[in-house]
Amino acid sequence: MANTPYPESYYAASANAAPARPALQDDVETDVCVIGAGYTGLSSALFLLENGFKVTVLEAAKVGFGASGRNGGQIVNSYSRDIDVIERSVGPKQAQLLGQMAFEGGRIIRERVAKYNIQCDLKDGGVFAAITDKQMGHLESQKRLWERFGHTQLELLDQRRIREVVACDQYVGGMLDMSGGHIHPLNLALGEAAAVESLGGTIYEQSPAVRIERSANPVVHTPQGKVRAKFIIVAGNAYIGNLVPELAAKSMPCGTQVITTEPLGDELAKRLLPQDYCVEDCNYLLDYYRLSADKRLIFGGGVVYGARDPANIEAIIRPKMLKAFPQLKDVKIDYAWTGNFLLTLSRLPQVGRLGDNIYYSQGCSGHGVTYTHLAGKVLAEALRGQAERFDAFADLPHYPFPGGQLLRTPFAALGAWYYGLRDKLGV
Secondary structure, eight states: OOOOOOOSOHHHHTOOOOOOOOOOOSEEEEEEEEEOOSHHHHHHHHHHHHTTOOEEEEOSSSTTOSGGGTSOOEEOOSOSSOHHHHHHHHOHHHHHHHHHHTTHHHHHHHHHHHHTTOOSOOEEEEEEEESSHHHHHHHHHHHHHHHHTTOOOEEEEOHHHHHHHOOOTTOSEEEEEEEEEEOOHHHHHHHHHHHHHHTTOEEESSOOOOEEEOSSSOEEEETTEEEEEEEEEEOOGGGOTTSSHHHHTTOEEEEEEEEEESOOOHHHHHHHOTTOOEEEESSSSOOEEEEOTTSOEEEEEEEEETOOOOSOHHHHHHHHHHHHOGGGTTOOEEEEEEEEEEEOTTSSOEEEEETTTEEEEEOOTTOHHHHHHHHHHHHHHHHTTOOHHHHHHHTSOOOOOTTHHHHHHHHHHHHHHHHHHHHHHTO
C-alpha cells in the first residue's frame, strides 16, 4: 500500500515527535467516523469524545498532511468574508449569530493548547497592515464592526506605530488584534491528535476513504477496511477529491505558496518584527508573514487556482518578501512548499448535512485556522441535537462556479487578476 509522507516543509522538518499510526485493515464499528485528520476533523473528534461519543478518524496520509500542517500559522479572527457582508446577504438575525461565533475559534485553540499541554509555539498578536489610505479606512470600519460584536482587543496603528511593530516602509498604518497570533500549525495538529487518542479516539493514517455507503448506518470504505458508523463527518476540505460529488461543484481547490528563510539570528529577527507579531497585508491577494520559534521568517502569498504545484515557488514568493524586507536580499531560503485550501464562490464556509447522518464542513477560503476549530464544535453540537449554530452556517447561500468544474479555474483566475490589478492601482 502506498505511503504518503509529509511534504518537504519547514513544519515537517521541525515537527514534534509523533507515533506511527497504522492503516485501517479491519472492519470496525463506531459512533462517528471522521474523514480527515486536519483541524476540522480533529476539532470535531475532540468535542465529540469530550461528550461521550466513540470516534474513529480516517486520514488518507498523515495527521495534518493538508492545509492544517502547511498554512501560514496565523490565528486570524472572523471569516474570509466579514460580518457586514454576511449581514447584507442573510439579514441581521442570522448575521448576529454568526458574528457572535466569529471570534470563538481563536479561543478554542488557546483552550486546547492549555488543556492538553500542546507545544506549538503559540504567540499572541496579529497585525493587519494597510498599504493605502483606502485600506486604512477599511480597517477603521472593521474595528467598529468587530467591536459591535464584542471584540475589543483591537488597536489602530498610525504610520509611526506600525513602524514600531514591523520594519517595513510600505505601510501607512494598520490594526493590531491581540487575540490574534501565530502557532506552529503542524505541531498544533499533532498535539490535537494526541489529545484525541488520550480520550480513547482512534486515528488511522494512510487510510483514504474511497467510498461512502449511504444507509441508516453508513459505511466508509478504505482500500483495506471499512468503518460502520451512526454518523459521518466529512472533513477533507481541499483534499477530499470526488468522494462526495454533491460538494465538488460549489468549491475549488487552490494552492498558496510559503517560503522559510534560514535562521536570521536574534538581532535581525528583532529588528524586523520587534514584538514577534504575525502580519498580513490588506490586499485581496495578500501576503502574510511571521517569525518561527528559531527566528526564521515564514513568508507566504500568491494563489494558484486549481491547486497545481508551481515549478519554482521561491521565484514566486521571494520577490514579495524582498518588496517588504529588502534588507533580506542576501538571506538564503531553506524551505518552499505549496498547501491547498478550498475556495467557495461566496468565500464563506459550506456546512450541511446529507441525509440524516452525513455532516460536512468545508470551504474556509483561506481563512481556516480559527474557523475549523469552531466548525468542530458546531458539528459536535449538531450531532448532540443542538443545531441552532449549525443551522446558521448551513443556511448560508452557496452557488456553483459559473460554467461548472470545467470553467471554475479560469473564472476564478480572471477574478483574481481583476482584484490583483485593483491592489496594484490602489483602488
